[in-house]
Structure formats: C-alpha cells, structure tokens
Amino acid sequence: MFLINCPYCGERDQQEFKAGGEAHIERPKQPTELSDDEWAEYLFMRKNIKGVQFERWNHAHGCRKWFNMARDTSNDEIKAIYKIGEKPPTQ
Amino acid sequence: MTQNLRVKSSEFIDETNRISFKFDGKTYYGFKGDTLASALIANNIHLVGRSFKYHRPRGIMTSGSEEPNAIVQVNPSSNITEPNARATEIEIYEGLEASSQNCWPSVNFDIGGINNFLAPLFPSGFYYKTFMWPKSFWEKYEFFIRHSAGLGKSPATKDPDIYDHRNIHCDVLVVGAGISGILAAKNAAKNNFKTLLLDEKNELGGSTIFEANEDNKINNNLASEWLKKEINELKNIKNLEVKTRTSVAAYHQYNYLLARENLTDHLDKKDKKNKIRQRLLKIRAKKVILATGALERPLIFNNNDRPGIMLSSAIKKYSNFYGVVCGTKNIFFTNNDSAYESALSLYNKGIKVEAIIDIRENSDTKIIKKINDVGIKIYWSHTIVDTRGYKRISSISIMRLSNDGTSVTGSKISISCDCLGIAGGWTPAVHLYTQSGGKLTFDDERKIFIPKADTKEQISVGSCGGDFELDEIIRNLNYKLKNFLNINKTDFDSIALENDHETSKRNIWLLPSDQSIGKTKPFVDYQNDATAKDIKLALREGFRSIEHVKRYTTTGMGTDQGKLGNMHALGIIADTAGVKMGELGTTTFRPPYTPLTFGTIVGRNVGEFFDTFRRTPMNDWHIKNKAEFENVGQWKRSWYYPKEDETMHQAVQRESKAARQSAGILDASTLGKIDIQGSDASEFLNRVYTNAWSKLAIGKCRYGLMLNEDGMVYDDGVTTRLGENHYIMTTTTGGAANVLGKLEDYLQTEWPELDVYLTSVTDHFATASLCGPNSKKILNKIIPDLDLSDDNFPHMSFKEVLIDKIKCRIMRISFTGELSYEINAPASYGEAIWQKCIEAGKEFNITPYGTETMHLLRAEKGFIIVGQDTDGTMTPIDLQMDWIVSKKKYDFIGKRSLYRSDTMKEDRKQLVGLLTEDPNIVLEEGAQIVSELNQKPVEMLGHVTSSYFSPNLNKSIALAVVKGGKSMMGRKLFVPMENKNISVSVANTVFYDEKNERLNA
C-alpha cells in the first residue's frame, strides 16, 4: 500500500488514488490522418517495463487532480511525482 | 492418566487461579497463564491429532505460532465454532472447549491408519496422480478426504463477536518484544520518537525472559532478571505504546503493516460479552524495527514425528515458563549448543535427562562442561536412525555417523525415553522482512537466510537479523539503532555482557539411517505429511523450481506455512540436485504470517455497513408506499410498487399500462448530474459526445452518446443548455462517477487549454419524472402560470420555474416515448414536490412506477440501457444508432476507432429486436441465439439483452445482439433452452409508436 505524495494535497494512502496507466502518451491531434496501425499503437500499446516507469495517477477520492509518477516497478519505489505538463525527471 | 507434571511454580502462571476446560469432551484443569498446550502437557497429554495423509498420531511440537500438529477446533459443539486454532497459542479460560481436529472418528482410533501401511501408494503428487483418474472416482476420494483430513469445521451461524479496525501512525514501530525489541523501543521512545511495540505473546521478553543459563549475564545479573527490570521501566516511558497478544500479519510497501490485536480470546466466557474480540491495526510507520526473533528447526530423521518428539526450545519454555515437564525420561538430539541449555534446565529441576545425541564431533563450551559435570551421557557424532512408540515415543535407536555425514556405521544402541527434544539450529524469522520486499542472502557457514540490507526506513535486529549470541545481539543492536534513529547514545552503551560462544557447527539437512530411504519416514512438513522421500521423488520426476516442488509435494502449504521444515526442504533439494542453497532461492513468504479470522479482516463493515447505501430524497415515501427496492450501484432504487398480493409481474404490467394510458411517476433522482460551466463548454461537449453541440440553443435539451477512445459506447444521457456557458449533463445511474472521472481526465491531461469546470451535482437535485398522456394536465395544476403549449415548451426543452417559491428545473424529455416532464428540485424539497405531483395526479390515477416498469417501457421503444444492451464491445453503429454519429465533426472521443477495419465489419454483433413465434413466451435475458438446431458444434450468434412481456402490445418483446443482425430482418432464429427450442424472428428494435406520435399527444 503506497504512501503517495499528491502534489496538491500531500501524503495520502494509496486507497485514495486511481492508477491511470502509462504517462506521456499524447492523444494524436489529427486522428483521422492516422493509419489503423498508427491509431492502434496509440490506443492499445503500452509498456510494461521492469524498472522505472512513468505513470498517470489520479487523486480520485481527494482533489480529483491527475498527476504523473515515476515508479520503479521492481521494488515499487516512487522516484518522483510531478504535475501534468511538467517534464519527467531525467534521473 | 491424571499425572501432574507441574514441576515448580512459575511466576508466569497463577497457581491460585485454577481453570477448568474441556478437551475432546473430557474436563481437565490448568492455571491462569497456561496455554491449551501447556495445560494438556501438564495433564500428560501429548497426542492431540492425526496426520493429514497417513493418519499418524501426532503430538504437540512447539510452544508458539509455528505449531504444525496441535491444530484444534475451538467450541466444537457450538454453531460459532472456530477451526485451525493452535493449542500453543490459545490461553485457557474458564469455559474453554476444544477438540482435536484431524481425528475422525477419534484421536485414539485408527481408521486412516491403514494409509500408513499403504504409504507407498501416497507419494508426492498423489493428489494430482491419484485423484485425477479415473474421473468417476472423484466422489469416493472426496468422501475420504473430507472425513479423514484435518480441515476443520466452519461455523454454521453468523459470527456474534464484534471486530474493529484502527489506524495508527507512529514514528517507530518495533515488531517483537524480545530483548532486542524492548531495548530498541525503549531507546526510540526516550529519544522522542512516537513508538509502538508489538508482540504476539501475552508476556514481554521473548525467550530471554525464561532464560536460566547462568553463563549469560548482563551487568552481573542473569539476563532474564536484568530484562525484567527493563520491562518494568517501560510503563514509565512517554511516547511508548506497548501491545501484547498482537501479531503482525502483513508488511506492505511504504511501511504499511497490518496487525491483529487479540482482546478477549483469553478472557473467561462471561467476561467476553459485548467487548471487541479482535482489532485490526492498520499501521503506517515512519520507521520499522523488525525484532521478530528466530524459529528453532527440527532435525529430519526416520520417524521424527511421534508424539513426545518436540523442539528442544519448546521443552525449555514449557519447563521454565509454564512450570510443566514434557517427559520424565528425556533425551535431546542436537547439532548445536542450545539443546544443552534445555537439558540443564530440566536437570536443575530434578528431571531426568537420559542422554544427549549430538551429530557434531565435539564442542568444549562451558555449558557442555556443565553437562559433563552432572553426568549426562553425550553421544558425539551420533544420529538417531529410528524411533519407536505408537501414541508416544518410547525409545530411539542411534548409530555413529560417518565422517561425511551421509551414512551410519557401527552397532545400533537403543535408549528408552518418553520425550525427545530436537534442536536443529535456528532460522531467522524473516517472513515480514521479505513481505516488505526485502531480499535475502544465504550465509553458507551458518546455513541461514538473513536480510540482505537494512534501509533508511527499516532494520532487522536480534536473531531475525542473524545475531544469536547475547553480546553480538546487543552490540549490533546498539550500532544499528544509533544509525537508524540518528542518535549519539543509548542507555546500553556501557553495558557489561558475559556469555558463552558456540565454537562447533555441523549441519546435515537429511540425517542418514541404516535403512534405505524408501523404507524410512523422515518428515519435513508435519502438517502435510511430506517426507524427504517425497521431495527426492519430485526431483527425480523432473521438478527443479522450488515453487514447483513445494506445490507438487505440498511441503509448506499447511496452515503453518512450513515455518518449521521449509529450510530442510530447500537443503534437501540443494543437496539432491547438487546446487548451492543460495542459488536456489526460497519460496515466497506471503501474508498473513499467522492466519487471520474473517471477522478481523472485515471489522465493522458487516451487514448494512458492508457497503454504503445511497437513498433518494423520496425514499421515505417509497417505503411508506410499500416499494420493493433494487440495488443500482450503491443506490437503493424503487423497483416496483406491489398492491396487496400482487406479484412482481402483475405490478409491473399494471404500472406499465397506467403510464401509457394516463399518468405515471418515476423517481429519477439517481441519474448522474454534472454541472458544466466555462467559455469552452460547448466545444468540450463537441469533443466528448458523438453528435454536434455548438448549435444547441439556450433552453434546449439533447440526447448524447459518449464513447471510449476505442469506439465503444461508454455512457449516454440528456444534456441541457442552461445558459451561454452553462450546461447540465445527465449520466446513467451507475456511470456517474466514472463519467466525471473520464471527463476530468481529458480536461486536465489532453485539453488543459479548455476553459471548462465540472462539478458533480447528483446529490443536489431530486428528480420526479412525470409521464403519460395526462402528465401535461397534472403539471398545469402544479404550475398554472406556465404555458405548456408545444410552442412555448416543446419536446426537448427546458424551463426554470417556481413551485411554491422553490426554484425548479423542468425538462420536457422522455425515456418512455410518452409525453413526459422531469422536474428537478433542490434535494431537500424532493419529497414535497413528489407529494405535490401525487396529489395533483390523483384524479388521473397517477401511478408510481419503479425501475422494472421504466425498463419495460423503454424496451417497447427500443431505447438502449448502457451496460444491459451494451457490454463495452458495441459501437453506435452496432446499436443501429448511426443517426447520432456526426459525420461533420472533425474529431470526438472514439471517432477514429469507428473507422478501424474491425469496427467496420458487417458481421459484428448488432442490436436487433426479437419477437417470439408464440407471443406468450418471454425469453430469458442472457439466453443464446442460434440459426441451426442440429449443427454440432453449434455457432452462437449472440444473446438476448432485454426481454419483457409488453402489456401495451400484449406480446413478448426482446432486444438482442446478433452477429450480422442488421441484415437479418424477419429471419427465423432459435433460442435453445434446457427443455425446449424457442422460435424467434428478427425484428425492428422499436416495437411501439414507431413514429413518435405520443411524445406530443
């Protein structure tokens, strides 16, 4: 059970949050221009890496804000939490 | 036999407080402070159960939560009986009743003993091999298993006890109150850390508290005496909370731990009433100190499972702590010095120790000299090759070990005994450490797995960290604690320590016998009757992974989770397969560490508190008017309103007719409502709905369909434009929270440039939906000033009005196909407005109807219910709702997916109407649809999604999804049921008033 530091509310129990899958996948601006394969790539293909993964999280039972998290999936260490629109940390 | 085996009064037992209890129907006596196990042993009862597979007699083996054999049923004759309790953990109380669990028909009668002779037929994997074939024999096997296996009996009635949950936040959590835990907790609290100290036992002090070894001294006192003073001081320390009888069950990430606090199990029956029995502590600790100690290992040799064979440390605890001797003629069998302490303890109390068998060649520590001095015979370099005695051990046979430890030599010596203490060394209790994600490292010299690393948030101290000798424990604890808590000094910086150091070690995972292994029974897992032989067989059959061997042999899969024998299983696998133990890894230690009751897990969340109920403002009226309720999400919705002895069917038919013939009223308050404001609100709706929204005039309503990005229908509802930049969206009852979440997601992450604000207002409004040809007349009575003409207030429009000075929003929208008005009032006036409608409607026989009638009426019109007629695989095109998908809009959520090759296929499952050939037969929802009856295998074309008997059409109607259904209009299909095949034909989805004339009737 993670302790998640919501950038808007502070540390809260994982129960208050909802995970939203891989982060930094931008919705294509012109979907009609894409081939089926390109659209499928956006729609279905997600990474599932062992190591540091960038994910979207939502403080669903709190401020309802979405934010991003860098989490090491091998040991569940939360490396960083940053707001939507901010660049992911490089380290 | 009622021999009293109390040896010496113990300060931990209150001999002035005699307690009677029943075991297997007979009454016995013990004292306050006894466990069921210590009280039974005091009554000379060792045999407490039968083994799982071979039905062998089994006795009490340990004194703690690792007990594999003494598993009992508490209150066996009661409806609220509890299975799988460990006799070694149950504190006796007046009125306790317990019985052996695995002993059908009785512990002294051998029905399954036959299995012992048939043992060659029950090798590892016997469940997989035997019970799977032939299939028809399963029932016979099942009978055998259910009757003879020790699975216990589950309670038959509701648990009457009270359970509770509590959240605790602390700076430092210390798990285990042995010497390390006590010193750690004390020093943490003294340094202003808010500290919590937990121990599963009822007394603090771990094993040191009953230590009698005079060579172990702290500040020139016996270690036990010194520790008692430390414990005494604990109550004066601020910032420190101590909880006994509290067992940590799980250790999750981020120092989140679950512990079970036992509050009343030890109390007399009469004192338990109206008290919380167990409490689940949900602990979030900034730092955790694990001081969980170590578990003594058995030794694995032929017939090592007879009653009277116990862990050496347990014998010591029974004699030193409980004042009970386990036998009058004792032998110890060991590979280390700790058995000598147990032996000396007994000797000092005047109990006979016949011999000590030691597999080591020699050892010359002080304790061994003392044993020599008192004349106890030590057999160095010997091993036990066999034991005798059926319901209690009576003798052992020993032989000399070869130098390499793989065989025995010389002549056999037989020694008689009634108790055998076995000491195979110590296994650090790393269960919680690994649960938290910690990795282990194998110390090859000492043959133990120890924590690989401490962290800033967690350390392991004492024997669970691999420190076993007093000076080593205290020294390492002091060093670790200072770093961990960032403090300069502790109050045991300059403590004087004296103790023996073990010098000689020898470890043999599987001890040899003079007989071939095939003829021996060296048990590794007592509870599951798995022997070393089974493990070797599994390896011979090709199993290599420790996880596979575990499951194939069932080693470590009992309620004790293999706390005793897992290390030996690993050792035997490593030796047999010729690999290093460190490379083998271990099986996963899963929570809970010891079993939890369901009561503890659910706490107060039982009965009506199991889930939250949401009730509408009109709920009291529904109850008064005898509504039956239906759960929709968390809502309690009126389902139908039966009159007198009407059945559900009769009520629904009556309600449906009334709504179409005159007037009906539905409580629609549960529909999700989202208030949408902002200068980009119209653009936002354009992007989330499939149809166009920019041109919707203020005061108008529009039905919208929302897709997922994959093109599948997600939700639907009517949205009304209240102002230039203000909309109110309705969603399905069940989808409200998810829709809001999804819209927020797009707003915050994809379109942050849009000026839009979303607010859930579901609970702010109560909604009464007035429907039927007379609804206009009723509304006119309520609001005479409002012009209800089609010109002023047409279908799909909205008015804000005052009803008795209450501001209400009225939408003229319809989910039934009838002329219909939805009156939205502030929630607190919901019931008043509803009453007003009922009063005004009396002359028109206004009929309240529930969700069932609502579903029927909308099915007559072919309106979908998202989640009933759709299942996340239906596009709007599949639903024949092409009309709602804008071709002009450049983009909306899910649009691109509607043009994927797969979603454009002609033969997708599509929504159609179904009519039965016999209009009186109503199809079952979920029933499969086929086109051929004699084809095998038959192709399933789809299934029925909605089905009713329509009183307005006087025939059965249904909606269904059918492969390629759109092009099958009029085609005959079949719905095969258990006893009959129902002929149906594909029809239009709209069964009633196809031209929508009634909307303006």
Ligand SMILES: [Zn+2]
């Ligand atoms: Zn928040």
